[in-house]
Amino acid sequence: MYFDCIMAGHGGQGILSAGMILAQMAFHSDLHVTWFPSYGAEQRGGTANCAVVISNEEIGSPIISNPLYGLIMNYPSLVKFQPKFKKNAKAVVDLSLVSKEYLTREDITFYGVDATKTASELGSAKVSNMVMIGALLKISGLFDINVAKEMLKLALSKRHHNLLPVNKEALQKGYEFVSEV
Amino acid sequence: MYFDCIMAGHGGQGILSAGMILAQMAFHSDLHVTWFPSYGAEQRGGTANCAVVISNEEIGSPIISNPLYGLIMNYPSLVKFQPKFKKNAKAVVDLSLVSKEYLTREDITFYGVDATKTASELGSAKVSNMVMIGALLKISGLFDINVAKEMLKLALSKRHHNLLPVNKEALQKGYEFVSEV
Amino acid sequence: MQKVVIDIQKCKSCGLCIEVCPKNILNFSSKYNEAGYNYVECIDDDSCIVCKSCAIVCPDLVFTLYKPDKQEVKNG
Amino acid sequence: MQKVVIDIQKCKSCGLCIEVCPKNILNFSSKYNEAGYNYVECIDDDSCIVCKSCAIVCPDLVFTLYKPDKQEVKNG
């Protein structure tokens, strides 16, 4: 079993913690996992990204030049990563922020979900990242959605446990609403 | 032809320039020559020394661990260098400042001259170093005393040329007065 | 010709110009530039008094401003 | 017992103590110590008033000074 994914968006969207939550799920499933963030000046200008690799074997590079999966939460990230995906890769895009016309590569499959809008509707713009994760779980089959919801408790730090319900709901919505573009 | 000599005394005695004058003589005789001074913190506490090597061939080390000749102008220098001389070395000592009883090594030949006193008598305490050089020329036969006197002009910097006569006289006195201890 | 020329690709949506405009004629567009920022637009160029406040506070040289020549003002 | 004890091996012949002694009882010896300095000696220990000036200005801790106990002074 091998999974890798690039997650990208702008600073305030919780991209790095979305990646970390996914990594925590893998960690609690006793899988090998690496999480690798963009760092330093790269982060300035507002974009952030991270790479998550999950495997049942030792992981070589934590950095992925040509990802299998993508989670794209703004336009500049699409510009940056669209050319890099492996052939036949799958990418979830937040359609609230990226318009479909820019999804130009034909050898990869794009999936869309209105993450930002959905999150706002849930009453917390901050959980758009969880909507995206929900969608990613669906298209990748990485973890069962219910197992994932359970693992959220372990992945979220204690002081955020009051936010568990809304996060679970966000996961669920993403899982449900995602569809191929 | 190979000659090496350690010259040592305290700071004010013009030890380094005495060595340089000898080196200049060799330079103007188209011989190979190196002059190597004590430097840095070594100089503090008032002692100074230099090593002069003169040869008709390329010179290896400018630093001499076991000198063939010595020119000793105070007691601490005697303490420092007496043990280092090569067997059968020859050393001139300023008897105005070092008493004979300290000249203990029996496998080397000591020569004495009252350099400081002689210089004072010549009216210039500063030329005690030249008295010593005169003595050294005598015991080493390195340069003919008259040639040496002539070369003084080349060896002394222009602004000291008014001191040529007294320096020549000092050379001569050292040459004359030196005797085995 | 416009008085307020906005280089939308440079705008970073910091909002400082909006706050400082005495005529309240600057506002965020609903559109995003290439860098993903919803840039500023001037919603009423006519009202601009070319006080330059926007340009002076803008960290990103987004603005170029033109002053009508006296003639033009008269012809207003 | 002497009031002014001089560690001749440490003296560097700087002369500062000589200048400062109010009783003018310090002077260069005609002899040299191991380091080659003609060291200082006290030429009249009796006159010393133990003002400590010499010891205070001496950079080389050459001096140890003793004060007569009151008793001794009286017995002079």
Next chain:
Amino acid sequence: MTVAFKKPESLLDAKTIYCPGCGHGVIHRLVGESLDELSLREKTVGIAPVGCAVLLYDYFNTDIIEAPHGRAPALATGIKRVRSDLTVFSYQGDGDLASIGMGEIMHAAGRGENITIIFVNNANYGMTGGQMAPTTLPGQITTTTPKGRNTAINGFPFKMAELIASLDAPVFSARVKITDPKSINKAKKMIKYAFTLQKENKGFSFVEILSACPTNWGKTPSEAVKWVGDAMERYYPLGIFKDIGGDK
């Protein structure tokens, strides 16, 4: 229509990597305008720091050299000493100038090098993600003072403009802010004056600029700018601390 405001020639037409609302952009422009107005662009060498402004050469239309962290005043000294006809300025952040570069700035000032220092005080290390700088305010939270700068442990901020002014050689040292059009225009005046002094071979000039770093302060650009005029200005009074440009 005539142009009322446009990019100075001393700047390139470039998008910067600075965060939204960052003060560096404004300061670049003020320096650029000053060089333009004094006709210095073509004989200027600027020195980029290590800090958010490291890419100065992508933004300035003048010759630029990148200094190792903190050493810009030494580079400036070198350049000016062998090419006294060039206008030389260093552009430095507070970490760069007041922390690792303390020795170099003090000594360039002490020698009275005929150079101009543009000192951007944003009360933290911007580029590396918001650590405490020598200028971080008491109580200010940064990534290395998670409970706020504690003066008992971290010591007190340095007031560089005053420090420089206290030395004998510098001719000009001032502190300005860039929070609103008026203060920005004033800052511009000081910067231009600093370059004028250099042009007239008067000697060392130093302008400290209080500047916003919204990203690392965790503030919106507007909040950040307010904090400059509020908390920062309270600790770092504005003003001219030394000006002997006329007397020298």
Next chain:
Amino acid sequence: MTVAFKKPESLLDAKTIYCPGCGHGVIHRLVGESLDELSLREKTVGIAPVGCAVLLYDYFNTDIIEAPHGRAPALATGIKRVRSDLTVFSYQGDGDLASIGMGEIMHAAGRGENITIIFVNNANYGMTGGQMAPTTLPGQITTTTPKGRNTAINGFPFKMAELIASLDAPVFSARVKITDPKSINKAKKMIKYAFTLQKENKGFSFVEILSACPTNWGKTPSEAVKWVGDAMERYYPLGIFKDIGGDK
């Protein structure tokens, strides 16, 4: 007879390598006496500079560590932070402290480390043979200012005691001289007070001592001492520039 004057216990019974009339010897004694009188010898770590006093460990009867040139205040910081029960002092020359070590001294002072700095200002680099120091007087001839220090080229001397006093954290900064019994006794008082402040955890204390370097000044010891009280004192006024030891 009772002992009226003897070597303090905090010094070893050693011949020093210092030149005749050098000020370092007197200063060593004053530090040693202060440590003795405050019963600090057994819990002291001193820091030797790179300079003529580099062999401090051969002269002090306390633990001593040798710092790289100029870095003594950083070592002092390290030691004090992990062993706040120790008394920590650095002993530094003017080249060491004010030239290469400018950054370290300013920042140790800025942090207000609870340490004591003994700063020996002899207006030149003694150990390396008499080059210009940051404290060399205008006009003073050294091996690197053969025509005298020219302030137009070499800049102005730093007045370190004043500079340190101008910072917020330090509790004590003073300048003394050691030219005669009276001034030496006064210097002793200041040094002892500096250590007292440290003992009472008051913070950073700094004593600058004007000191003779007869060898490199090309003067006799007596002339050199006179020059300290004359030319040097004129440029470097004596006094206490900051003392908030009581208030803190």
Next chain:
Amino acid sequence: MAEKVLMKGNEAIAEAAVRAGLTGYFGYPITPQNEITAYMSARMIELGRAFVQAESEVAAINMVYGAASTGKRCMTTSSSPGIALMQECISYMCGAEVPAVIVNITRGGPGLGNIGPSQCDYNQATRGGGNGDYDMIVYAPHTVQEAVDLTYRSFDVSEKYRNPVLILGDGALGQMAETVILPDFKEKEKSDEGWELTGAKGRAARSIKSMRLAEGKLLEHNLHLEKKSKLMRENEVEYSYEEGTYDILVVAFGTAARVAKTALKNVKEYGYNVGLFRPITIYPFPYEKLRQAASQSEKILVVEMNRGQMLFDVQLSIQNDKKIDFLGKPGGQTFAPEEIENKIFSCLK
């Protein structure tokens, strides 16, 4: 108390040091190791230990030098240019025999370079840029777990030899989060070994110094240091190698080695007989073992994220340049496994 967590390399290194009994941390911010300094600023203060954000890397290492001279466990961390600035003091510490741990989370060079993962400081780490003859044990971990384990042990090793130890990581190791088992807290205070500066109470005054002015003393001291180096070379060599006879033996350390593992796995799937030799200590370098391993393999491929630095040590070890091929990537970036695979295939041809 051993804990299994998912943790960033930088923070894991910091926590390992804390658990090893770190008493003083002194550092200056630099990417890609900022998380260590940030972590320590909270953690050390919380534990009542010393944390100082130094004014520079020069100051940081000098604070370590001072603090460690008291016998306390101390550490600094930085990245390439910051480590360059520490060279003088590292040389002093080796000369003065003061133990401490230094971490270099390497970035791309030379100069300001970039902030990506790199192995371009191998020479700096193993040959030194400080003045004089000295050696430091240098560990080159390739996973967060190994970084933790080596950091934890490095304090003991540095004290054993009274010599600083360097941990050479890179941006990838520092930035990535991975599963790691954290070691227990070491609680015991170590006893006085006779050199620590603790105040001359009830004993003669001690000194710590690198200078030896008196005639012959520096020679003596350097021969003493050489003896210690010899002991290091005899006792501290570490490597990872599976005995075998390979068509190609890849030699790589740190992050390059972990990417090479993936590449080798993939190549093996094609049925090729390929192996990995991974030095864990790069000083002392496993010359002997590599020589022996190499003698059993057809070809040696050295893979480094630089222009070829460990390559020299491999050449020194194998003494047969013709057998050795090199794949370098000096761009402040990691290899993709395919790059290594392609090189292996081209070597196999």
Next chain:
Amino acid sequence: MAEKVLMKGNEAIAEAAVRAGLTGYFGYPITPQNEITAYMSARMIELGRAFVQAESEVAAINMVYGAASTGKRCMTTSSSPGIALMQECISYMCGAEVPAVIVNITRGGPGLGNIGPSQCDYNQATRGGGNGDYDMIVYAPHTVQEAVDLTYRSFDVSEKYRNPVLILGDGALGQMAETVILPDFKEKEKSDEGWELTGAKGRAARSIKSMRLAEGKLLEHNLHLEKKSKLMRENEVEYSYEEGTYDILVVAFGTAARVAKTALKNVKEYGYNVGLFRPITIYPFPYEKLRQAASQSEKILVVEMNRGQMLFDVQLSIQNDKKIDFLGKPGGQTFAPEEIENKIFSCLK
């Protein structure tokens, strides 16, 4: 105008640089090179050129970096610990491609060591302690005359490669006076090569930098630097060697080589067949030539005033450790000829 004089090594090096067209000298006092700084403080000012006594070695090299970026010939000089402090900036200069000349009059190390002559900075000079991959041409003169000649040429070479050049001497070379023929003054201003910072008048603005943040750019830059290094290795190797078949071939550089000459002369008088291989550039090292020379000799004896640093390069060259013997003296002092003679005799047995 060539002049024959008796001159101290330090002063002769200074005068050679002046005659090569030095425009800016920046230095900080340190023994045993103080005479250079002192000499320059008078000489440069007298000629209306720039002399600055910097506040530190870090400042000095950064002044050189700045000044040299204008295309002017610049120089700094120091000794071991001072050179250690320059490592970061040297790395920057190599990355930013700024030519200049750096002189190291080596003293005993590590740390403060002593102020005697030493060769203990060979690794620092040739492998670098700065961060990242970079190379510097390093000349190792063995007489004052050679020091003068190499210093004089080094400016041209540094400009040819847009890279700093290091002159590696030692306290003996710097302090001794010897007969030397000084070269003529170079008068010609060099023309603009397209990189110098001189003000953007009538041309696009230029920049000098070592950073390459954009993806792939640092890789590209380092491959470009590697190409330059390759050219250096192809074109700049220098050595002194008399072709022959020797029982013992001594390999030594700088002051050790000159003492070895005396020793070899003495040994030859006993009728033995012994020779000297003396690298003049230690980077690039004469690997090829030494390999060839060694193949004709029975035994190789490496002689260094350190613990064995060039030794590695000799091993890399010869690839047969069994043939190589070593005589080191890491005490901040020169050899006496007898020490080398004795070692040769014991090798001859």
